[in-house]
Amino acid sequence: MSALIFTIVLGIIVLYLGFTKNKAILAPVAIAGLGVSLILSIRDWGLGSKYFHDMILLDNFSIAFNISMIIITILIFLFGVDYYETMEFHVAEHYALMLFALTGAFLMTSFSNLIMLFLGIEILSIPLYVLAGGKKYSYRSNEASFKYFMLGSFATAIFLFGIALVYGASATFYLPEIKTYIAQFNGHLPPMLMVGLLFILIGVAFKIAAAPFHFWSPDVYEGAPTLVTAFMATVVKTAGFAAFYRLLGMGLLPLPPQLEKALWVMTGLTLLIGNLGALKQNNFKRLLAYSAISHSGFLMLAMLSQHDSSASVLLYYTFVYSLATVPLFIIFILMKRASDGLEDLTIFRGLYKAKPWVAVPAIVLLMSLAGIPPTSGFMAKYQVFVLSISQGILLTSIFAIIMAIIGVYYYFFVIREIFTDKQQPYPIIVSKINGALIIVCTVAVLFMGIFMWRLPI
Amino acid sequence: MILLIILLIPFITGLSLLFFRKAATARTVALISTVVNLLLTLSLLNADQSVTYSAQWINYLGIQFSLGYDGISTIMLLLTNLLFPFVVMAGFGRDQKNVPMLNCLILCAQAALIGVFLAQNAFLFYVFWELALIPVYFILLVWGGDDRKAITLKFFIYTLAGSLFLLFGIIYLYQLTPGTHTTDFSAFSQLHIPAGTQNWLFWILFIAFAIKMPIFPFHTWQPPTYKMASTQGVMILAGVMTKMGIYGALRFLFPVVPLGVLYWQNLVIIMSLIGVIYASVIAYKHTNLKTMIAYSSMAHISLMAAAMFVLNAYAYQGLIFQVLSHGVTIAALFYLACLVKEQTGTTEMPQLGGLKINAPNMAILFLIILLGSIALPLTAGFVGEFLMITGLFQQSIWFALFGGLTMILGAIYMLYAYQRVMLGDKKVAFAKATDLRALDYWILVPLIVVILGLGIYPQPIFDILKPVAEVFSGLAH
Numbered sequence: 001m002s003a004l005i006f007t008i009v010l011g012i013i014v015l016y017l018g019f020t021k022n023k024a025i026l027a028p029v030a031i032a033g034l035g036v037s038l039i040l041s042i043r044d045w046g047l048g049s050k051y052f053h054d055m056i057l058l059d060n061f062s063i064a065f066n067i068s069m070i071i072i073t074i075l076i077f078l079f080g081v082d083y084y085e086t087m088e089f090h091v092a093e094h095y096a097l098m099l100f101a102l103t104g105a106f107l108m109t110s111f112s113n114l115i116m117l118f119l120g121i122e123i124l125s126i127p128l129y130v131l132a133g134g135k136k137y138s139y140r141s142n143e144a145s146f147k148y149f150m151l152g153s154f155a156t157a158i159f160l161f162g163i164a165l166v167y168g169a170s171a172t173f174y175l176p177e178i179k180t181y182i183a184q185f186n187g188h189l190p191p192m193l194m195v196g197l198l199f200i201l202i203g204v205a206f207k208i209a210a211a212p213f214h215f216w217s218p219d220v221y222e223g224a225p226t227l228v229t230a231f232m233a234t235v236v237k238t239a240g241f242a243a244f245y246r247l248l249g250m251g252l253l254p255l256p257p258q259l260e261k262a263l264w265v266m267t268g269l270t271l272l273i274g275n276l277g278a279l280k281q282n283n284f285k286r287l288l289a290y291s292a293i294s295h296s297g298f299l300m301l302a303m304l305s306q307h308d309s310s311a312s313v314l315l316y317y318t319f320v321y322s323l324a325t326v327p328l329f330i331i332f333i334l335m336k337r338a339s340d341g342l343e344d345l346t347i348f349r350g351l352y353k354a355k356p357w358v359a360v361p362a363i364v365l366l367m368s369l370a371g372i373p374p375t376s377g378f379m380a381k382y383q384v385f386v387l388s389i390s391q392g393i394l395l396t397s398i399f400a401i402i403m404a405i406i407g408v409y410y411y412f413f414v415i416r417e418i419f420t421d422k423q424q425p426y427p428i429i430v431s432k433i434n435g436a437l438i439i440v441c442t443v444a445v446l447f448m449g450i451f452m453w454r455l456p457i
Numbered sequence: 458m459i460l461l462i463i464l465l466i467p468f469i470t471g472l473s474l475l476f477f478r479k480a481a482t483a484r485t486v487a488l489i490s491t492v493v494n495l496l497l498t499l500s501l502l503n504a505d506q507s508v509t510y511s512a513q514w515i516n517y518l519g520i521q522f523s524l525g526y527d528g529i530s531t532i533m534l535l536l537t538n539l540l541f542p543f544v545v546m547a548g549f550g551r552d553q554k555n556v557p558m559l560n561c562l563i564l565c566a567q568a569a570l571i572g573v574f575l576a577q578n579a580f581l582f583y584v585f586w587e588l589a590l591i592p593v594y595f596i597l598l599v600w601g602g603d604d605r606k607a608i609t610l611k612f613f614i615y616t617l618a619g620s621l622f623l624l625f626g627i628i629y630l631y632q633l634t635p636g637t638h639t640t641d642f643s644a645f646s647q648l649h650i651p652a653g654t655q656n657w658l659f660w661i662l663f664i665a666f667a668i669k670m671p672i673f674p675f676h677t678w679q680p681p682t683y684k685m686a687s688t689q690g691v692m693i694l695a696g697v698m699t700k701m702g703i704y705g706a707l708r709f710l711f712p713v714v715p716l717g718v719l720y721w722q723n724l725v726i727i728m729s730l731i732g733v734i735y736a737s738v739i740a741y742k743h744t745n746l747k748t749m750i751a752y753s754s755m756a757h758i759s760l761m762a763a764a765m766f767v768l769n770a771y772a773y774q775g776l777i778f779q780v781l782s783h784g785v786t787i788a789a790l791f792y793l794a795c796l797v798k799e800q801t802g803t804t805e806m807p808q809l810g811g812l813k814i815n816a817p818n819m820a821i822l823f824l825i826i827l828l829g830s831i832a833l834p835l836t837a838g839f840v841g842e843f844l845m846i847t848g849l850f851q852q853s854i855w856f857a858l859f860g861g862l863t864m865i866l867g868a869i870y871m872l873y874a875y876q877r878v879m880l881g882d883k884k885v886a887f888a889k890a891t892d893l894r895a896l897d898y899w900i901l902v903p904l905i906v907v908i909l910g911l912g913i914y915p916q917p918i919f920d921i922l923k924p925v926a927e928v929f930s931g932l933a934h
């Protein structure tokens with residue numbers, strides 16, 4: 001809990017530091033502050049404390065996800081040092097808004113009450129609507145912001161409506177109570193409750209960009225400033241899945257058969273649309289957006305294979321996925337600068353020739369996303385399949401494997417471009433801190449693939 | 458422990474090569490490493506086969522880092538470590554870009570292949586199986602010939618697609634194991650899976666191996682990949698990597714899904730025999746030397762696949778023997794094809810001809826290796842193919858008849874190709890073509906010695922195989 005409060009205060013401090021017009025101190029303060037949050041989170045480990053009339057339950061599940069998100073945010077801020085170097089205005093706001101969004105994410109991992117979940121989603125989303133429009137003079141950034149805001153608020157409204165319906169039926173917001181209430185019907189739910197649950201699931205599915213509620217994500221990922229895109233693709237997705245898992249595990253399981261079927265259809269669609277959509281993408285950010293959708297599909301497969309170790313697999317998967325995705329966005333930024341602002345896949349041409357020590361990490365990270373041993377991405381997928389196959393979900397697993405094969409194709413398409421010889425118009429400049437971070441992330445991705453198979457939860 | 462050392466020598470040497478700047482040093486270090494590995498492997502031949510290495514890896518998923526070997530692994534290991542010194546030597550004195558990186562990848566491929574053949578745990582096997590693919594992919598992508606980008610991607614996706622189904626199979630078997638689940642081969646072979654399950658599981662497991670070998674109709678990646686691959690790349694691919702498919706099938710299918718094997722036995726044999734004839738006919742009609750050799754390789758591999766599924770000791774011994782002899786022969790053949798390309802700038806046979814006049818020694822060595830490939834008596838190929846056809850004959854005379862066509866058709870297309878490449882009038886375009894360099898002898902002569910030596914005195918290999926063959930024929934009944 002102290003971590004949550006500290007992060008909010010930190011956000012306000014960073015916001016006010018913006019008035020000093022000294023950009024150089026923003027990132028160090030924010031990173032040091034997040035370091036403190038990290039320590040505060042670790043100190044709560046194992047306590048299982050409850051706050052606000054049990055509306056928040058800070059168990060190990062939420063702390064593990066919080067720590068994972070803090071680490072990824074620190075990573076993004078470290079990359080931000082170089083990214084915001086050339087930006088003149090509103091840098092403090094960027095850091096502060098990401099911190100506020102992070103607090104929303106904290107709530108999403110630790111709620112035990114639907115109202116808290118709603119608050120968490122809103123606190124996460126509203127800063128993101130602003131952040132997506134961070135490039136004030138770019139049409140696409142404005143479009144992304146507006147689109148995200150419109151669709152996001154629509155989804156929120158549906159979600160809220162769902163909460164209202166469930167409350168109307170069960171007269172409670174508390175998940176454990178809802179669970180006992182649902183259990184008494186033995187699978188034959190009254191229509192109001194059913195519709196309410198469906199709407200709640202739709203609201204959360206929108207956040208994790210599961211098909212058919214994924215339409216916003218490629219456009220928003222493409223238009224938003226790249227660092228914000230990295231934040232959305234990693235921290236927001238992690239928070240969304242933590243919330244989804246908690247919602248199911250704490251309140252809604254076992255799902256009535258109709259809803260379970262709906263979720264399975266969503267999983268299949270997400271896998272299909274994510275992977276087939278990525279095949280034809282020429283823009284790297286859109287490619288990663290569709291890749292994020294397809295990873296949502298694998299995560300949903302793990303989540304729906306209800307098993308004790310699902311949570312641990314989800315944590316591992318989201319963490320190693322984030323660890324690979326963030327540096328890839330940074331490498332994309334570097335190549336975009338070198339190619340005069342283009343965003344298509346050809347900007348990666350000549351990377352191997354010019355900077356082999358960046359190209360090799362890029363290849364390892366892409367292989368991790370594609371799920372090829374010995375990277376941690378493979379381990380994550382392996383554990384997902386162990387879960388799903390040992391639950392007897394054979395056909396969906398085979399379908400997911402076919403989709404994984406398609407996934408390999410588009411990631412290796414990028415790898416191919418890296419090896420194509422071409423001189424970019426400008427030299428590829430990699431600042432020391434970026435270079436070091438890219439290598440650290442790559443080593444972490446490999447290390448976790450070989451030696452660290454699960455994270456404590 | 459010695460197994461771990463054999464596995465780690467190429468891997469560590471390979472990574473350390475990245476710190477070298479000079480091409481010559483990198484090549485020499487790589488060669489020393491491969492030769493040391495060959496010597497260590499030879500020392501294993503005499504030891505009893507109880508040497509193992511085992512370490513805890515990921516306990517909660519039942520995965521152990523366990524290495525061990527038996528008769529089949531020994532032959533595979535021998536083939537790998539025998540060929541790799543020559544693969545490294547094939548780079549000597551040639552103009553290649555980024556030599557340290559190339560040799561690093563070659564040695565990493567060697568390490569991964571050794572891992573595949575030593576792994577006693579299905580998960581470990583799978584990891585090495587995939588790891589072997591990655592360096593080879595980059596060797597082909599960066600150092601390959603024309604049109605390499607599209608072809609390597611196809612090759613990679615095709616083979617990976619098969620392996621992912623294998624992964625599914627491994628996880629499925631894993632959750633069938635009793636008690637605390639494990640992915641050890643020994644636990645897999647003790648499973649008693651119902652016949653209905655075995656019938657579909659067979660294909661899930663087999664498809665990865667069928668693509669890797671490749672047998673008809675999963676072969677479409679192979680000819681273009683071989684054609685555009687660099688000398689070293691194709692030596693690894695055709696010499697060793699295709700044998701991974703055979704090895705994998707022997708490791709997985711027969712102990713784990715024996716009923717599935719019996720159920721699909723005839724279908725697979727017929728598919729393989731179709732492959733024999735199909736590949737031989739195309740090899741005859743094809744005008745490109747390298748593609749022709751690729752199809753000839755496919756014909757031989759198809760015969761091996763057919764022999765694998767007749768389930769008797771003759772065919773089995775012939776198969777394993779042929780693994781070794783085919784690996785050596787095909788690597789030598791491809792090396793020669795690449796020499797032809799170097800001398801003349803083309804491998805299109807209509808443009809070739811009359812090379813014998815400028816390069817008589819090359820023509821002689823080519824002829825010897827080519828005769829080894831068409832299984833002339835006193836070459837290693839004869840021993841293997843004779844035994845395999847004997848085995849096929851015990852199953853059905855028709856199988857033996859069509860299988861035997863490998864040798865006959867092989868003689869036709871190989872000699873026809875030889876005629877078009879080496880014989881004939883001197884062509885003006887090749888006036889500058891020269892004979893073999895000293896280095897080429899160092900590669901070709903030892904390989905020929907192996908081909909002839911095993912053909913004249915094959916007994917040592919059978920001594921290694923004997924215990925396994927008995928187990929195998931017992932299993933078939």
